[in-house]
Amino acid sequence: MTETTSTTGRTTRTGTRSRRPRRLATPLLLTTGLCLGALTVAGPARAGQTQERGHGKGKATAAVVDSTRHGGRTLALTFDDGPDPTDTPRLLRVLREHRVKAVFCLWGDHVERHPELVRAIVRGGHTLCNHSLHHDDMGTWTEERIRADLERAGAEIHRAAPGVPIPYFRAPYGSWGKTPEVAASLGMQPLGWRLAVGDWEPPGTDELVRRVVEGVTPGAVVLLHDGGGDRSQTVEAVDRIIPRLRAEGWRFDRPARHG
Numbered sequence: 001m002t003e004t005t006s007t008t009g010r011t012t013r014t015g016t017r018s019r020r021p022r023r024l025a026t027p028l029l030l031t032t033g034l035c036l037g038a039l040t041v042a043g044p045a046r047a048g049q050t051q052e053r054g055h056g057k058g059k060a061t062a063a064v065v066d067s068t069r070h071g072g073r074t075l076a077l078t079f080d081d082g083p084d085p086t087d088t089p090r091l092l093r094v095l096r097e098h099r100v101k102a103v104f105c106l107w108g109d110h111v112e113r114h115p116e117l118v119r120a121i122v123r124g125g126h127t128l129c130n131h132s133l134h135h136d137d138m139g140t141w142t143e144e145r146i147r148a149d150l151e152r153a154g155a156e157i158h159r160a161a162p163g164v165p166i167p168y169f170r171a172p173y174g175s176w177g178k179t180p181e182v183a184a185s186l187g188m189q190p191l192g193w194r195l196a197v198g199d200w201e202p203p204g205t206d207e208l209v210r211r212v213v214e215g216v217t218p219g220a221v222v223l224l225h226d227g228g229g230d231r232s233q234t235v236e237a238v239d240r241i242i243p244r245l246r247a248e249g250w251r252f253d254r255p256a257r258h259g
């Protein structure tokens with residue numbers, strides 16, 4: 001599955017934050033499938049909109065979060081499209097060995113097939129994110145259709161791990177459409193990213209390490225994948241990236257809780 005390189009559009013127009021230039025998709029990334037740059041440009045974010053019911057705990061807004069909780073020389077690792085019976089357990093082992101907590105954006109169909117892996121993710125102390133039921137492009141969907149999908153995906157996660165918080169939602173392909181408003185109304189904060197490294201290609205472990213180490217910026221949410229294909233290179237890269245970045249003074253953080 002492919003994702004675009006940036007989803008920052010919604011978080012930069014509140015007036016209280018400086019506008020960041022959109023990261024341009026490289027030709028390399030554009031070869032990976034849908035070119036979704038236009039789809040990620042959505043309407044004005046409804047800053048301040050809050051809802052308190054649903055799958056997450058506390059208040060969620062319709063702003064797409066793409067920064068860490070504490071800022072500075074920190075980054076947050078997020079993994080999409082799992083759980084996967086091969087790569088998710090391996091990734092969980094790597095994260096445990098390095099004592100890093102991450103966010104897992106779960107694909108409903110995969111949750112249905114591997115509920116025990118959802119429980120393993122929760123046992124590992126990681127945070128869950130709803131990544132839709134079938135990984136459809138929801139960019140043109142009505143709010144009603146989006147709500148039905150997100151609720152079913154959430155129910156699938158809760159069937160695997162009853163009562164577990166699902167504080168985030170991430171739109172497949174970064175094709176947000178009306179999903180941020182719906183996710184917020186269900187108590188889930190939309191979760192974007194600042195760095196994607198094309199691990200779906202996959203380009204080789206060395207290259208993945210290089211793209212993360214050279215591409216990371218302070219406070220970045222980083223998009224990686226543990227499902228949707230062979231992600232063994234991603235797992236191997238994470239095992240090498242963590243000690244290397246730590247040696248350079250980076251800390252591993254969670255994404256900001258609210259937009």
Ligand SMILES: [Zn+2]
Pocket residue numbers: 001002003080081131135172173
């Ligand atoms: Zn995905």
